[in-house]
Amino acid sequence: MKRVQFSHPLMPYMLLLPQLAIVGVFFLWPAAEAIRASFYLEDPFGFGSTFVGLDNFKDVVSASEYSRTAWFTLIFSAAVTFFSLSIALLLAVKADNVIKGASTYRTLLMWVYAIAPPVAGLVGVMLFDQHIGPLNDLAHALGWNMQIGVNYFDTAFAMTVIAVWKQIPINFIFFLSGLQSVPKSVQEAAAVDCRSSSRRFWTVTFPLLAPTSFFLLIINITYALFDTFGIIDLVLKGEPGNNPVTLVYKVFLDGFRGNDLGGSSAQSVILMILVFALTVVQFRMIERRVHYS
Amino acid sequence: MAGIQLNTLRKIYAGNVEAVKGISIDIKDGEFIVLVGPSGCGKSTLLRMVAGLETITDGELFIGDRLVNNVEPADRDIAMVFQNYALYPHMTVYGNLAYGLKNRSIPKDEIEKRVRKAAEILEIGDFLDRRPRQLSGGQRQRVAMGRAIVREPAAFLFDEPLSNLDAKLRVQMRMEIKKLQKELGTTSLYVTHDQLEAMTLADRLVVLSGGVVEQIGSPIDVYEKPASTFVATFIGSPAMNLLPLAKSGNEWKLDNGATVDVKLNTDLSDLILGVRPEDLVIEELSEKFDSGLHTALTVHVVEPVGAESYVHGTIGEGSVDVVVRAPGKLHFEPGQILKVTAKPEKLHTFDTKSGKRIELEGALETA
Numbered sequence: 224m225k226r227v228q229f230s231h232p233l234m235p236y237m238l239l240l241p242q243l244a245i246v247g248v249f250f251l252w253p254a255a256e257a258i259r260a261s262f263y264l265e266d267p268f269g270f271g272s273t274f275v276g277l278d279n280f281k282d283v284v285s286a287s288e289y290s291r292t293a294w295f296t297l298i299f300s301a302a303v304t305f306f307s308l309s310i311a312l313l314l315a316v317k318a319d320n321v322i323k324g325a326s327t328y329r330t331l332l333m334w335v336y337a338i339a340p341p342v343a344g345l346v347g348v349m350l351f352d353q354h355i356g357p358l359n360d361l362a363h364a365l366g367w368n369m370q371i372g373v374n375y376f377d378t379a380f381a382m383t384v385i386a387v388w389k390q391i392p393i394n395f396i397f398f399l400s401g402l403q404s405v406p407k408s409v410q411e412a413a414a415v416d417c418r419s420s421s422r423r424f425w426t427v428t429f430p431l432l433a434p435t436s437f438f439l440l441i442i443n444i445t446y447a448l449f450d451t452f453g454i455i456d457l458v459l460k461g462e463p464g465n466n467p468v469t470l471v472y473k474v475f476l477d478g479f480r481g482n483d484l485g486g487s488s489a490q491s492v493i494l495m496i497l498v499f500a501l502t503v504v505q506f507r508m509i510e511r512r513v514h515y516s
Numbered sequence: 517m518a519g520i521q522l523n524t525l526r527k528i529y530a531g532n533v534e535a536v537k538g539i540s541i542d543i544k545d546g547e548f549i550v551l552v553g554p555s556g557c558g559k560s561t562l563l564r565m566v567a568g569l570e571t572i573t574d575g576e577l578f579i580g581d582r583l584v585n586n587v588e589p590a591d592r593d594i595a596m597v598f599q600n601y602a603l604y605p606h607m608t609v610y611g612n613l614a615y616g617l618k619n620r621s622i623p624k625d626e627i628e629k630r631v632r633k634a635a636e637i638l639e640i641g642d643f644l645d646r647r648p649r650q651l652s653g654g655q656r657q658r659v660a661m662g663r664a665i666v667r668e669p670a671a672f673l674f675d676e677p678l679s680n681l682d683a684k685l686r687v688q689m690r691m692e693i694k695k696l697q698k699e700l701g702t703t704s705l706y707v708t709h710d711q712l713e714a715m716t717l718a719d720r721l722v723v724l725s726g727g728v729v730e731q732i733g734s735p736i737d738v739y740e741k742p743a744s745t746f747v748a749t750f751i752g753s754p755a756m757n758l759l760p761l762a763k764s765g766n767e768w769k770l771d772n773g774a775t776v777d778v779k780l781n782t783d784l785s786d787l788i789l790g791v792r793p794e795d796l797v798i799e800e801l802s803e804k805f806d807s808g809l810h811t812a813l814t815v816h817v818v819e820p821v822g823a824e825s826y827v828h829g830t831i832g833e834g835s836v837d838v839v840v841r842a843p844g845k846l847h848f849e850p851g852q853i854l855k856v857t858a859k860p861e862k863l864h865t866f867d868t869k870s871g872k873r874i875e876l877e878g879a880l881e882t883a
Contacts, residue, residue: 408602411569411589416616416663418590426615430606 254495260488267482279489289473289490296469299383300447307387307443308436311394316424318395319402329399336392344454347385351458358384371458372466379467382458386451394439401435402428441505448498470494518580518593518670519545520566520703525575527561527727535561537727538575543671546701548694552714553724554750560675562724563707567596567673579670590619595664596673600680601656603648603663609635610644613662627666634662637696654685661693665700672697674706678713690716711751715739723747741864745788745871748864754793754826754839756864761789772832774811778863778876787874790864793826793841799855801843808860813838815852820844829854 229235261279263272283289314332321328335343350358351371362369371381405428413427429436448471455472463476470490478487520543527536536558543549551559564570566577568589577584584592595616603612610631617627635641638658648656657677664672674693678686694717697704708714714721715735723730723738723746730750731743742748748756761768761776763785768776776789791809799810811831819826827840827848840856842848865874 406600406602408598408600409604411567412596412598412602412663413604413615414569415567415589415594415596417619418588419619422619427604433606 257488257491257495260484261492263485265484267484272485275485279485280493283486283489283493292468292470292473295379295467296448296471299379299386299451299467299469300444302383303386303390303447303451304440304443306383307390307394307446308439310387311391312398312432312436314391315395315398315402316428318399332395333392335389336396340389340450341453341457343389344385344457347388347454348381348457351381351385372460372462372464375465375467378458382451382455382467385454385458386447389454390443390446394443397435397439398432401432405431437505444501448494518703519543519547519578520671520705521576521578522562522566523576523578525562525565525577526573527558527565527570528573535727536565539724539727539729540575541722541729541732543703543705546703548697548704548706548717548719549722550706550708550714550718550720551722551724552708552711552750553730555709556726557724558727559707559709559724563673563675563705566671566705567594568592593670594673595667595669595671596675597660597664597677599676601648601660603656603659605648608645608647609640609651609659609662612648612659613644613666616663616667630666630668631662634665637665638662653681654689657681657685657689661696665696669702671703671705674704676708677706679708679710686713693717711753715751721751723750725750741873742790743873745790745866748790748866752792754841756790756792757796757836757838758866759789759791759831759836759838760868761787761865770809770811770831771835772811774809774831776809776863777807777860778865779860780865780874780876782874784867784874786868788866788868788871790866791858791862793839795858795862796838796840796856797858798840798842798846799857802857805857805859809856809858809863811856813840813854813856815848815850815854817850818848827854 260272262274262276264275264279265272318325318329318332338346350356351369353359353371359369359371369377369380371378409427409431410423413423417423417426448469451469452471452475455468459466459468463472468476471494474487474490474494477483477490481487520541522539522541522543524538524540525536526534526538528534539558539562541549551562553559561570565572566579568584568587572585579592579594604615607615613631613634614627617630622630631644632641635644638661640655640658640662643651643655643659648659651659657680660677677693678689681689690713693706706717708717718735720732721735721738722732725746731738731747733741733743738747738751742751742756745758749758759770761770761778763769768778768780768787768789770776770789778789780787789809796809813827813829813831815827815829816837817828819828822844824844825842825846825848827842828837829840830836831838840854848854860876863876865876866872867874
């Protein structure tokens, strides 16, 4: 590596300062503040705070509401990640085989990605609308009395479908480019070696897609856990009631609706630890096995 | 094991591009056939059609007695060695070799036996647990060969398998492929653009140009009796000299007026005369003879390559570059005039328009 000599030893730190400042102000400071707040009982009207040790954490973990939300979050994240990855992969494999009108077809599949997330969420919500939503009509036509915002399962279903729908295009783009980078001659060699095309896919193409899949897995878990906030808010129209929410949405509800800053901070800290653990596991366990060249 | 029969195979791509224009070859069981030609001549397309990786637009393809036009590549009983090896990067060497066998439900101990045997033949036994990226180019090439051998197929198809190797390794692998093919006796179809590779490997050569067969024959036949000016210049290095020859009265003369003593029974008034650089000898070094070709050559450039020198020169005004293969120890000066000569049986004649060979009368008796 080439060594760059700076005229002053502080120079490199000065160059890094703007970036570090952003990280500090928008990430480290709030995180530290959340950790601090999680040990205090905040007065809802801002008249001071009392140190309560781990009481906030004990309260959060022992609440039946919390474990219910945690279970929903787990199932919701798993479903969103699984379906958005598998549907996108299926579409990418099919699109990769299309010869005529390939670019039109691909553009159509990527279209949703070009729409801003809140707009896409709004479109999704409208599709499920009780009065004008075509998907709602379809469900009723099939004998499913879908009641979003009222029925727990129906609401969860709509959230999952919208979240998956919104995420498919980005997964599709990555899978398609991943498929196109699998050498053609390797696929041809496999065609000579193996008759069944589905077996060829699972034994040769899919393993070669592993780096892409691993990257998308992380992106999608993160998306399902955190970035679905907007979609959940739109589906619930800000009125959670008895409906399913994710842990992230619950942090917002308890902190800003319930004015329980201490409990909300404790939940944030738990999420922080969760994400940290998840990152370690992903990079330690999985990444080791997915790179070949 | 089986022969392969190609009956007027044609390949027309979308947009009416005809890459292969009705090619027929009858490959005997155990024969080593090399398809050779410049890039874009359709040789790779033809091989891929045999492999089943390209569809056949028209014509019939038989492997053994079986018509395989619409048979999947995996069911054609062929194994292919690709130019860039096309190894499975996520499998070990063992996995690469075993993959095609596993998919054919061959018992595990049989797979093990075949892989070990192939690894032994190719001397890759020590690398069976490694991944392709941990191997050198030559080792990868061997693994690719091994993947073909373990299958024990009716035919091997090679698509320029040596072109990614360095020159020294290429010569070595060339010999090994030839030896291996003779030992196994497996019918082989080999594509290359390298005429030296083609000459050394082939039982029979198929010279292709523009999607058609120019000539099929043993390497020596193709070299000594090229069927066209294309084959004459493509096979052999340096290439055969081609000189225009015109009839004046009862004699055939070169552009510079030198008489060429050829016996031809033809109505044509002009021809192309072909003579290989090694058949064009310097007169002082040669025994005396009257017939054939005698002309003066003005030396322009000399390329010494050690054992011999390629002397480039012209014969008269506006003449094409003529190459003479001279002994390496002789010294030549640019501008020097040499007397060169060629025996009548060493001369080739071609039709000016079609480029097709015209057999010289009496050439067979003197040869």
